[in-house]
Amino acid sequence: MLIKDVCKLCHVTKKALVYYEDKGLISPLIMENGYRDYSQKDIKIIKEICVLRHCGISVSDIKIILLDTNKKTVIKKYQKLNNLHIESYLKMNESLQRLTQNYDIEKEFNHLVEKNDCLLxxxxxxxxxxxxxxxxxxxxxxxxxxxxxxxxxxxxxxxxxxxxxxxxxxxxxxxxxxxxxxxxxxxxxxxxxxxxxxxxxxxxxxxxxxxxxxxxxxxxxxxxxxxxxxxxxxxxxxxxxxxxxxxxxxxxxxxxxxxxxxxxxxxxxxxxxxxxxxxxxxxxxxxxxxxxx
Structure with missing residues (x-):
């Protein structure tokens, strides 16, 4: 499949496909005329990249995931990290809200020390x-x-x-x-x-x-x-x-x-x-x- 058709099918830009190829995530066949021929395996990987990027995973981490044979297990790591970040942001917002109501640094510091282990x-x-x-x-x-x-x-x-x-x-x-x-x-x-x-x-x-x-x-x-x-x-x-x-x-x-x-x-x-x-x-x-x- 040619690049223009892949872009339409997978909702990606040409520059994105070139970037993924440059980073070693995909390896389309280069024909004699210089055009790239994307296989069904390439298309499957491109869709996988799109999903993982939507989940906030970096391209370098995606390359690691693509190499892993136990994808469900490795994805749990990123889910746990994401949950930690969500929890951390919520706690930050709670802290900001308390400070806007009563700027009590001593109380907030004690709260931070008490909860810090599980947040970071x-x-x-x-x-x-x-x-x-x-x-x-x-x-x-x-x-x-x-x-x-x-x-x-x-x-x-x-x-x-x-x-x-x-x-x-x-x-x-x-x-x-x-x-x-x-x-x-x-x-x-x-x-x-x-x-x-x-x-x-x-x-x-x-x-x-x-x-x-x-x-x-x-x-x-x-x-x-x-x-x-x-x-x-x-x-x-x-x-x-x-x-x-x-x-x-x-x-x-x-x-x-x-x-x-x-x-x-x-x-x-x-x-x-x-x-x-x-x-x-x-x-x-x-x-x-x-x-x-």
């Missing part, structure tokens, strides 16, 4: 707790695992312990400067976070093709890590500092273990990562055995 996700609370690059740095590395609310006593205890640990860390000026350097006008940290999430999801779902497609990048990365340029770089120095810093401050026991309690998605990520490591080892053993034949 862990990610939102971390950014509020640590303004500036520190909170953004945490969000960048762990934000995709922190979209759950603190809805049990066990989670509340884990969150309190995590905040206490993070709040009492002594960070070197070099690490502070490094964190600041990645949050400038050159970077869209939320887009970067989405890309990290997308890359790991792609690897989990089809590790063999992922490694084949990124083989050159992986080999270049390994070559760089072995080079004198890397050994003399600020990146290596910072990475070594971070590893020492994590070991000396009890990072594993105080942060990671509590993160496991707070985030079911992080627990699943660790499980998938372990499987991926085994698949990666098996994949390379098989490849090397094949090359020797």
């Amino acid at each position: 996700t862990v990610r939102e609370k971390l950014i509020l707790a640590f303004p500036g690059c520190y909170g953004l740095f945490l969000s960048l590395h762990f934000g995709r695992f922190l979209n759950e609310s603190i809805d049990t006593k066990e989670k509340h205890k884990a969150y309190v312990q995590m905040i206490h640990y993070l709040d009492h860390l002594v960070i070197s000026q070099e690490l502070v400067d490094y964190m600041k350097s990645i949050f400038n006008d050159k970077y869209d940290i939320f887009a970067l976070e989405q890309q990290i999430y997308l890359d790991t999801t792609n690897a989990f779902h089809d590790f063999e093709n992922y490694f084949k497609e990124h083989q050159e990048q992986l080999e270049n990365y390994i070559e760089y890590k072995l080079s004198d340029e890397y050994k003399d770089s600020l990146v290596k120095k910072v990475q070594e500092e971070i590893l020492i810093f994590q070991k000396e401050t009890g990072y594993q026991d105080n942060f990671i273990e509590n993160l496991k309690i707070l985030s079911s998605s992080y627990r699943e990520y660790l499980h998938q990562l372990e499987k991926l490591k085994k698949q990666y080892i098996y994949f390379h053993k098989s490849k090397n055995s094949h090359q020797m034949l």
